[in-house]
Amino acid sequence: MASDNSAFAHGEWHPPGSSRSVTSGLAEAGERLVASDETGAELAGGSLSAIEISARVGRIPRRVTFPDGSLFETDDNDAIDRFLSRKGRSGAGLVHWLERFHPRLIAFVAATILLGALIYRYALPALVEVAIAVTPPIVPQIMSASTLETMDRTLLGETKLDEARRGRIVDGFRRIAALSAAGEAAYTLNFREGGPMGPNAFALPDGTLIVTDELVELAGNDTEMIVGVLAHEIGHVEHKHSLRQIYRAAGVAALIMLIAGDIGSGAEDVLVEGGGLLALSYSRAAEAEADRHSVELMMKAGRDPTAIARFFELLETKLDDHSDTSIFSTHPGTPERRKAILELIAELRKG
Amino acid sequence: MVLAEPLAAQSVGQGSFGRAGHGDFQRLSFTGSGSEYFGIWIVNILLTIVTLGIYSAWAKVRRNRYFYGNTVLLGRGFEYHARGGQILIGRIIVFAYLVLYNVLLTFAPFAGIALVLLFLCFVPWLVARGLRFSARVTSYRNVRFDFVGRAGGAFLAFIVGPFLAAVTLGILAPLASRWTYRYIGSNLRYGQRAFSTEPSVGVIYKSWGISAAIIVLGLLIVGFIAFLNIALFATAIESPDLLPADMQMSLVTLMVLGYILFFAIFGVAALVYRAGVRNVAWSATTFDGKHRLLSDLSRLRYTWIAISNVVVTLLTLGLMRPWAAVRMARYVNEHTGVRFEGNVGEIFSAIAQEGSAVGAEFMDIEGFDFGF
Numbered sequence: 115m116a117s118d119n120s121a122f123a124h125g126e127w128h129p130p131g132s133s134r135s136v137t138s139g140l141a142e143a144g145e146r147l148v149a150s151d152e153t154g155a156e157l158a159g160g161s162l163s164a165i166e167i168s169a170r171v172g173r174i175p176r177r178v179t180f181p182d183g184s185l186f187e188t189d190d191n192d193a194i195d196r197f198l199s200r201k202g203r204s205g206a207g208l209v210h211w212l213e214r215f216h217p218r219l220i221a222f223v224a225a226t227i228l229l230g231a232l233i234y235r236y237a238l239p240a241l242v243e244v245a246i247a248v249t250p251p252i253v254p255q256i257m258s259a260s261t262l263e264t265m266d267r268t269l270l271g272e273t274k275l276d277e278a279r280r281g282r283i284v285d286g287f288r289r290i291a292a293l294s295a296a297g298e299a300a301y302t303l304n305f306r307e308g309g310p311m312g313p314n315a316f317a318l319p320d321g322t323l324i325v326t327d328e329l330v331e332l333a334g335n336d337t338e339m340i341v342g343v344l345a346h347e348i349g350h351v352e353h354k355h356s357l358r359q360i361y362r363a364a365g366v367a368a369l370i371m372l373i374a375g376d377i378g379s380g381a382e383d384v385l386v387e388g389g390g391l392l393a394l395s396y397s398r399a400a401e402a403e404a405d406r407h408s409v410e411l412m413m414k415a416g417r418d419p420t421a422i423a424r425f426f427e428l429l430e431t432k433l434d435d436h437s438d439t440s441i442f443s444t445h446p447g448t449p450e451r452r453k454a455i456l457e458l459i460a461e462l463r464k465g
Numbered sequence: 466m467v468l469a470e471p472l473a474a475q476s477v478g479q480g481s482f483g484r485a486g487h488g489d490f491q492r493l494s495f496t497g498s499g500s501e502y503f504g505i506w507i508v509n510i511l512l513t514i515v516t517l518g519i520y521s522a523w524a525k526v527r528r529n530r531y532f533y534g535n536t537v538l539l540g541r542g543f544e545y546h547a548r549g550g551q552i553l554i555g556r557i558i559v560f561a562y563l564v565l566y567n568v569l570l571t572f573a574p575f576a577g578i579a580l581v582l583l584f585l586c587f588v589p590w591l592v593a594r595g596l597r598f599s600a601r602v603t604s605y606r607n608v609r610f611d612f613v614g615r616a617g618g619a620f621l622a623f624i625v626g627p628f629l630a631a632v633t634l635g636i637l638a639p640l641a642s643r644w645t646y647r648y649i650g651s652n653l654r655y656g657q658r659a660f661s662t663e664p665s666v667g668v669i670y671k672s673w674g675i676s677a678a679i680i681v682l683g684l685l686i687v688g689f690i691a692f693l694n695i696a697l698f699a700t701a702i703e704s705p706d707l708l709p710a711d712m713q714m715s716l717v718t719l720m721v722l723g724y725i726l727f728f729a730i731f732g733v734a735a736l737v738y739r740a741g742v743r744n745v746a747w748s749a750t751t752f753d754g755k756h757r758l759l760s761d762l763s764r765l766r767y768t769w770i771a772i773s774n775v776v777v778t779l780l781t782l783g784l785m786r787p788w789a790a791v792r793m794a795r796y797v798n799e800h801t802g803v804r805f806e807g808n809v810g811e812i813f814s815a816i817a818q819e820g821s822a823v824g825a826e827f828m829d830i831e832g833f834d835f836g837f
Contacts, residue, residue, distance in 0.1 A: 174530060216504070
């Protein structure tokens with residue numbers, strides 16, 4: 115038992131690649147580290163630089179791997195730490211020191227929450243703006259072209275509106291597009307039969323606008339109303355809402371993925387759902403912004419800014435859409451939007 | 466059992482090692498604690514945020530080392546050997562692919578769909594590689610696990626199975642479970658000795674029946690509640706203006722409740738099923754042809770722990786997550802065991818891996834991890 119006197123840690127030794135185990139002690143022998151059995155016979159040894167000692171994690175046993183592939187395992191983490199400190203290496207390591215159950219962990223919790231909130235509040239929006247700034251114009255063009263192609267193949271049909279009616283709408287649209295920040299050339303208007311989409315108008319990020327026959331029918335002879343709706347869609351393009359939404363969703367997903375490994379799958383699902391709800395609130399804000407844009411553009415053009423409010427009124431009466439805003443909807447509630455628009459007009463007229 | 470090399474008594478080991486008698490199941494235990502894991506957990510998250518996600522790979526290593534190391538069988542813990550660098554490379558590749566995929570899907574939907582199909586062809590290979598990686602970085606008593614499953618089996622277990630289960634509304638789920646467990650269980654090796662799993666579809670169906678009953682019963686209850694409030698819904702659909710404000714509120718409350726109830730029903734059914742299938746599959750597993758594995762989770766208790774864990778985690782804004790994770794690990798481990806045929810000391814003394822499992826073909830790129 116000669117070597118046992120100098121052994122600073124006790125544990126089990128395994129020959130290379132074998133599950134056989136031998137009761138063993140770990141001792142320093144000059145510049146070498148040696149594992150020996152109960153009789154003091156050397157089982158394995160090597161210079162400290164050639165030996166791998168696993169980092170400390172909680173109370174799990176430390177592994178000391180010798181150059182020959184054999185392994186010494188011990189529960190005595192403190193002894194290993196003391197040995198490493200003596201040798202001028204960091205004993206338990208900084209990470210383990212941080213991880214120990216200690217009042218400072220309260221500060222870590224606070225820092226984690228604060229950093230998470232800061233990233234969500236400032237870093238994410240900033241990253242989205244950067245991403246939008248570096249996105250070349252070709253990207254929204256390709257995106258829009260392929261979206262329109264997909265929709266034409268699957269949902270939309272050719273317009274059945276007569277030329278004269280389209281002409282009146284295009285005329286109103288051109289005048290209003292000319293007053294927008296990007297100018298008339300930035301926008302093209304397309305007519306399509308909506309099919310399953312029903313009365314609808316939407317904008318693709320490159321400035322392609324689509325209005326469905328059903329919407330034109332719904333508006334009847336009120337061309338002004340359609341122009342108001344198109345001004346709203348121009349607002350979406352001008353504020354780059356669709357790109358912004360894509361980047362935002364990607365950013366939120368990346369944030370969740372980043373910490374997901376440590377939060378558990380049940381909580382992760384809840385976070386993903388919560389992220390979805392937040393995205394919807396963002397989408398509602400975008401609709402309100404586009405509504406405002408419509409009002410401003412129509413006023414600038416000297417046209418009737420309440421036209422889009424009339425459209426919402428029409429939705430309420432003809433389509434019986436009285437939906438309230440809820441956290442589950444992409445658009446603000448129709449009556450609410452109408453009210454907000456009328457209030458904005460009153461405000462702008464005063465000022 | 467023919468011992469490759471008869472060993473002296475001293476090599477048999479110590480402590481609880483000699484306890485195993487014939488016919489006794491040696492149960493696993495979990496020796497970690499919630500408070501200890503709390504420190505590891507919060508530092509993992511904090512450093513992950515500070516390093517903009519890069520640390521997440523090392524965080525995974527520390528988390529797994531903690532959980533594997535505290536999973537104890539016969540007085541010895543398991544070990545997790547992956548290095549942060551390996552996992553980081555795997556993650557970067559997956560992340561780059563996801564970015565490429567999302568960009569393509571947004572800008573060219575048809576190309577994106579082609580990419581999905583391509584990815585589906587690629588997934589079985591990735592899954593097999595990922596499983597092999599996970600097995601090879603796991604060791605027990607200095608001997609590594611290995612996984613020899615191929616892409617074909619992964620295709621059946623992880624693509625065909627879930628697809629069949631989905632299109633048959635879960636009726637063929639037991640078949641899919643059998644394929645999955647058989648693929649994993651029969652391709653796993655420990656020191657060149659094979660595990661083998663042959664879960665019977667009939668027994669899985671018995672377990673599945675309980676989950677199916679929960680879903681049917683739950684949906685009947687939801688339907689009944691909806692029926693009781695049919696007047697409210699009818700008014701809401703036909704003439705919403707007639708609804709007073711408080712009725713509208715109760716309508717919204719009802720819908721939110723229904724949503725939660727719906728998820729609760731399917732959640733409970735899934736958890737009950739998962740526990741049942743695990744019991745069936747593990748108990749139908751043998752190691753080296755004679756040592757039997759055991760899983761005897763109580764479906765009720767397992768479901769209760771899983772659900773109360775999520776609730777407690779949410780109520781404490783995540784702070785009790787480490788406690789919840791340790792609680793689940795402890796329960797699952799304590800209901801998992803092995804019955805060794807013969808002297809345990811002799812069995813383990815004879816197990817060695819042929820060469821190193823970490824061979825030349827063990828590339829860093831295999832750090833893909835899938836959360837099985």
